[in-house]
Amino acid sequence: MDTVTVEPFARLRMLIVDDPVAVDAYLATLSGSDVVRAMFRLGEDERQAILSALAPETAAEFIEDVPDEVAADLIEALPVRDAASIVTALPSHERADVLAEVEDEDRNRILGALAPETAADARQLMTYPAQSAGGLMVRDFLAFPASASAREVLEDLTSGDRELSPYLVRFAYVVNPEGRLIGAVRTRNLVAAPPSMAIRNLMTPATAINAEADLTTVDACLEEAEVLSLPVTDDSGTLLGVVEREHVDDALAERAAEDHLRSQGIVGGEELRSMPLGLRSRRRLSWLSINIVLNMIAASVIAAFEETLAAVIALAVFLPIVSDMSGCSGNQAVAISMRELALGVSNPRDVLRVWWQEAKVGVLNGIALGVLLGAAAWMWKGSFALGAVVAFALAVNTVVAVSIGGTVPLLLKRFGADPAVASGPVLTTVTDMCGFFLLLGTATLAITWL
């Protein structure tokens, strides 16, 4: 702030008009996140002009830094030749992930403009879901016939022609003439071996993972085998690629982030504020409109007690408090259940045990919160009975809320639903109905003292 600095996006805006060739060099001076930020402050047309002006490698780096869906939108909008060069510059698994999000027609045009081998690779990767062994694997790996010598393999490895990730240089895979995986050699052992020895004498049996295996299975297999990469094969045992710990961790982190977004009501997928207004509004509304219906159902309980409310207007003050506090208590229990599910400490069969552990906390916290709110009500209106009704309703509903919050994620998971999306609405609807009923029902019974 000391001197007048030009914001990166403003500088890009000038460069793209005055000196498009300089854009590449300018972006190289910025960090990855500054590039992302600057790009998303520009208009759609400017963003496209910049992507077209950049070296495909630079554009690909940016594309890797943004969510696949956003990347696909950017790629779609480019002239097909520019799109194809950028897609070619992406690592193979990213290429397939981005292309999978591109509209059918555009995808076919881009695939048509790729080198035939690259296009075939991408088509094959796209046949697998993004979060499966096949979708996560990279296609650049070291495979050699069993007759290759240790020296040949080492030379290929150190030739510098390939920029393999450090995971991948750890093993060289051995395939038969049909391409089936028959073993693996630790490259470390190649260094110590006689240079002319055939790798068939150095190889050990290789554990492979099926291309259809899902993310959780892949993670567990890597963990179990205590390795950082595993070969991926199809049903016939043909070596298709290699799945690496790094990409599995990225996919797990992405899934966790998505779960969090969905639990907060970003259901329709990944939103960024640079997306079109109509799309953002529509996606958010899809979640909100379900919630408003559930809210109306819950509030219908209040409507049934209009007489009681008319007699004791003060109760209206406590309805939102009981609703909100039960939501808070319940969400704590949901968060712990999601955490224990993720850590493997709980599983869907533990419903009863989890319920009991939550119920105990609920009783303690319910009493504490009930006494607090009850005392406030008593002081405010000078009515001990009102305080007692409020305290009782909040205390009991806290137990209800943690019971539901703790067990619903497990039950949803057990019945194949998505706990990240559905736990919240189920929790708030049931606890709201229950809370309103407890408060107004108790008040109705105690109406003569209120």
Add this chain to the structure above:
Amino acid sequence: MDTVTVEPFARLRMLIVDDPVAVDAYLATLSGSDVVRAMFRLGEDERQAILSALAPETAAEFIEDVPDEVAADLIEALPVRDAASIVTALPSHERADVLAEVEDEDRNRILGALAPETAADARQLMTYPAQSAGGLMVRDFLAFPASASAREVLEDLTSGDRELSPYLVRFAYVVNPEGRLIGAVRTRNLVAAPPSMAIRNLMTPATAINAEADLTTVDACLEEAEVLSLPVTDDSGTLLGVVEREHVDDALAERAAEDHLRSQGIVGGEELRSMPLGLRSRRRLSWLSINIVLNMIAASVIAAFEETLAAVIALAVFLPIVSDMSGCSGNQAVAISMRELALGVSNPRDVLRVWWQEAKVGVLNGIALGVLLGAAAWMWKGSFALGAVVAFALAVNTVVAVSIGGTVPLLLKRFGADPAVASGPVLTTVTDMCGFFLLLGTATLAITWL
């Protein structure tokens, strides 16, 4: 379910009494997460008996799979010799993280029972925060004098004496006699070099990161340098260790998971249901008691309108709906802001731009939701005026909610507060007050038509 199967925890319970030596072999048959689940279904005493009976390496594997704080509790409770053997079997950075969570007195006893070099290493690592370059680094790395030959380095590397991670074998670091980092050699280049060549002729300058650098900086430096590991030095340039992409990613994932827990009101740290009841209740209450006070403040707005409520009891039905729906809309905006902050698309200076982008969505969604709820109110009571009041209040409050939800995380971050913890309570308190005021205030103005 087809045959009678013994749950792993029950089997462990039997083994620890009948045949403690067999526990190790039995655990080896289970997956990592099954071990965690079984262990946490046992009582505290049983868990300790098992940890003491296990080979230290097996116990260390389990300890690595649980959160540091839980691990520390388990370690503390063990006899100091058992604790020391398990701690010794942990990787160096995990060792320091776990010990940092152990109570002072127990920690000193355990450190006293470690090999002097291990204890010194651990003490040094513990001087840095867990989420800094110093706290994340591993102390097992390859450092050689500049006079070492390519062959010597390669032999050390392939001797099999060290089980280095694949990141770490990529570079050998070159240090001067005082231990200062003077360069790095790609091990790949060693393979191709004449065996007797001194590595001083092969080395290139090394980028190092200061041990005090925080997680975000470490992540950015690895990204920027496009490497998977970086040497860590102190202010004098002495090589202290190596920080690896893998551990940085783990730390980032852990931080994201913690942010999520804290946003759901698990403030006091990491809860598992195996923790003592009193602790769990107390920690959750610390968050709930702040919330109940904020709720009472918000509800005091309702108390100010008792007359209006008495005249139009139906309004009480809509108070919780307006409150809950505004919370939903606001939380969507919070989630997007947190996401954009994490992706680097937004930063705290973008408050105005973010507000404008949210306000537009808020107007569209506010109108949609307002019309929906207003129509329901109109149909229910047959009063168009009631419908109009409800629609107006919800529509305007939706704009308020997304405006606050979108901007508060940025503002909190700008002023150094933690957006994950504070965004929710700030959002709900302000939107509740505002929503109650809008609904009841408008109703008061329109009271003659209601």
